[in-house]
Amino acid sequence: MPRLDKVAQIPKPEQIFFFKSCVASNKYPGIEACGTESLRLLGVEPVESEEQTCCGGFVTFANVAAPTASMPAVARNLSLAEEKNLDTCVVCNGCWTFLNEFGHFMNHNEEVKASVNMMLNMMGRSYEGSGQVFHIAELFYRLKDDIAKKVKRPLAGVRAATHYGCHYLGGGKYSAIDDAQMPSYMEELIELMGGTVVPYTANRECCGTGFTQIINGKDLSLEHTQRKLDSVREADPDLLIVQCPYCHSQLDRVQQQLNFRQGTDYQTPVLHIAQLVGMALGVPEGKLAFAAHISGRKRLEEVWDRVGR
């Protein structure tokens, strides 16, 4: 059960700083387009900034950069939201954990904050630590009453399975709005929009990206993803809903790679929660950008027909 006391703490903002994610922008643009569009439909104006860069999580955890390098990068990105006096909304679990953890660390360590601020001052910025970082799925859950009112394309007859993603749950042991071991808010959202939730065994397993293992230890990564996909196929959902573009990319692309390598036939469309909400709220087809999806395109078309374009 989502912790309602924490959900209530999320403000209902009029504007929010929309933090763009690399994977969402460059591999699955539908996440970005739908994220902003559905927030707009729900009465929250997303504010973007061209100066916002990657959160820096990837280069840090790929060990190409030490935390000394990524800490100021995090502070810089957060300071962009602070300049506008807004909270931040992210679409990616990686961004969420990275901004949250490092932000939290700086807020509780004055010395580090001062040294980070020295570097930011050189470029005419400063970091206070006043803003909060929310995941877009958390915001959707906060605005679920508005979503229920504004559903244009009810997801009747759509069987959806969920995948939360490790960096939201593991990283959010104490900061996620839901229980890190058995979350259920995405299920609630799906049912709210008229869909059916399909349980499957490997629900809380890692997608298998393993951060850098998809590049360095591909065998391990594919083996783990295959376990997950086997379990998903057993339950046979129409859609697999994720809330992290990185999981999205892994689960979507590895299906094709496994089909190619091993002659299997995994065909489950993967959708980000922003795309699903966008679909239900009646965001135009172009903005959903399903053309960027690789696996289960036929099935996705069927879902489209059922929902009614």
Add this chain to the structure above:
Amino acid sequence: MLEKVKDWSDEFYESFKPIAMGFVNEAEKCLQCGKCTGQCPAAAVTPSYNPRKIIRDLVFGNVKRVLSSVELWQCFFCSGCYSVCPMDINFPFFVFMFRLAAMNEGYGWEDVKQLEGYAEKSYLKDGITVSTFERNPYVLDTVGDIGKIRAEAGLPPERKVSARGVAEINMISDLSGMTAFMKQIGGVELLDCKSCTDEQAKRCKRKPMPSKVGKVKTHYRFYNYGEPGGKKHAQAG
């Protein structure tokens, strides 16, 4: 193999704690209960990988074994161990810090080498780590031009970070020494399995054998916590 038990160094762990910006803490609280390994996605597919054993070696000061192991580089960074840990030990941060330490000792550069391109060619150049570049021909055929899809979705065809933004992260990178760090990695090609000698192939258990990565003299890593796993090795054995 008989291993002589050395006096573990209390000072190492104690002095390590505050230095790592407070990220690494409380490993001494480990109960060795194995809850971390039980839920670990990497351990489920890798016989020798075991977070519990790495924590034990760390607390008892067997640093050399941790640093020279292949296992250190097999973590998935999923944070699942942290989320179930009864003592709130943040193991992924241990791995992160110890990978830095291992690189300082000359291990694991061949892994980092493969990722360095993301930082140098994408992050520092464009401000975005993952580019639109696609290697997989199937994906290229199916998806086609991402720019076109972006335009259809009402987004600018290319996501651009402003020149000022790129300059700012470049300065952060320069000032914090990240650029210099990456320059160490770049440059020299890795030896791969096709070009290595029989001698090298005999020693190599899984990874391509590096001679040198960039300006760094690298060392061989071993499976210090068990046998290498995976389907490939099951067949080879």
Add this chain to the structure above:
Amino acid sequence: MAENFMEEYGQETSREAAERTLSYFRELFSLEMPLGRMMKMMPGMVKFAMHGKDTRVDLLKFVPQMMPMMKAAVSGKREG
């Protein structure tokens, strides 16, 4: 040929590796700003200043804040 790390690195104790690691981390995470470190930062700042007019203006605004640190670093070096 060595089969495991004990054979390959057996001569070297963990203590030596630990001490090297410690001094590496100590340097990496140090918040102090000695002169040597400040000098290393200079090229990056120059590069940033060369980027454009706006960056130069912002960097110049920082100079008053930097001077006392420079002084402290220089004097610190003389004392030490």
Add this chain to the structure above:
Amino acid sequence: MAKKTLIIGGGIAGITAAQKIAQNGGTALLIEKEGHLGGNFAKLTYTFPVLADAKGIVTREIKTAEELAGIEILPRTTLESCRGEAGNFTVELGTPSGRRTEQVAAIVVAAGFHYMEPTAYTEYAYGRSAKVVTSLEFEKMAAEGRLPQGPARVVFVHCVGSRDKAKGYRYCSKICCSYSAKHAIMLKQANPEAKAYVFYIDIRALGKGYEEFIREAMEKYNVRYIRGRVAKVIESGDKLLVRAEDSLIGNPVEVEADLVVLASAMEPPQGSRALAGILGIATDEYGFFREAEANVRPCHSSKEGIFLAGSCTQPMEIAAAVAMGGLAASEALILSR
């Protein structure tokens, strides 16, 4: 005539204290917030390390107490307030028939313990799957003959809520190792076809015959002991997948189980801090009552004239609670003469 002693809690420690006071010429006022005496002991089926009929023992002890002349038993009664000093306390009791004021010389706190509800342990699917039960529910199932039939696999999970800083308590709950062995034996006796797996971190069998009892479970009843804390329990169809590490081998293992029993920790009785506030005695960081001196004065609270007995001071087994009840009774008698 001797002055009265108030005994708070009608579990085995409280019953013993009342008996001993009455048998030695004192008068005891035994209050219990539930409708009947027996406490947690009455919820058990068997005792350990000797598998004796728990219900029979409790009934016998309650009967003895009820027949003794010097004991007045007040069920559904709570303590409302307490004033005064050692030898002369004025206590106000909330009984079903209204308030009642009493003069007592000494007070024995035998408030017992509470089996922790492992609702925080969502990784064990507790509260979500009907096949994941606490050990207390397992006792109930055993008493009602609802244990799994046929070749079922039952997994016992140690240290749920104890030795856990993140979700439970840091202390060791002391009796879980032994009662899990008891449950495994109960299962094997009721259904020899069943397979029992016990996941443990360390086996703490601190008591006479306890080690032999657990060895008996392993040797005679073929209960499989695996060292490792269970990481998660996953629902898969009508089965449960139990994931853990066999840390003696160093490999993750998975057991397909039909029933998972969580050995939930003994926690301080509910409202122990409020009770301590009324009495003016100290509790420790968890809410257990603090003894004046742990070694030779284990039953003295931080306030003179108020004595502690049983598992409201720390997790303890029945024998220890009985011994402590007797000790508290003799301390109380000194004041009531």
